Amino acid sequence: MRIYKRGQVYWCEFRLDSKHYQYSCKTKDKETGQEIASAIHSDIVRNRFNLPIKNAGKYIFRDIFKEYIENQNVSIKTKEIRTTAANHFPELSSPLPWMENIFKRHI
Numbered sequence: 001m002r003i004y005k006r007g008q009v010y011w012c013e014f015r016l017d018s019k020h021y022q023y024s025c026k027t028k029d030k031e032t033g034q035e036i037a038s039a040i041h042s043d044i045v046r047n048r049f050n051l052p053i054k055n056a057g058k059y060i061f062r063d064i065f066k067e068y069i070e071n072q073n074v075s076i077k078t079k080e081i082r083t084t085a086a087n088h089f090p091e092l093s094s095p096l097p098w099m100e101n102i103f104k105r106h107i
Helices: 031-047 060-070 076-086 097-101
Strands: 001-006 008-014 021-022
Touching: 001 076, 008 031, 021 031, 060 076
Parallel strands: none
Antiparallel strands: 001 008, 008 021
C-alpha cells in the first residue's frame, strides 16, 4: 500500500487480486492519512474474503455527538437547543461511506 500527497490531501493506492484501488484519505495530516488508508485497505480485504467489517452498521458519529452533548458543562436548556439544532442534519445520523472511518481519536 502506498500513501502519497496530491495537492494538500493524502491519497492511498494498492492492488488486490490484480485490481487497482485508489482513494482520497481526505486529510492533510500524514499520520491520520496512514490510519485511514490502513482502515480502507483492511475493509476491502475483509470484504474480499467475506469477513465481518469492523464497526459496520454502527453510527459512530451519532454516538460521539450524544456523548459530547451529555458531557458538556452547560445548562439542560443549552443541551436541548444544541440537540435540536443537530436534528436539522439528518444525514449525520445515516450510514454514509465517509462516516465509517470517523472515530473518537479523529475529533
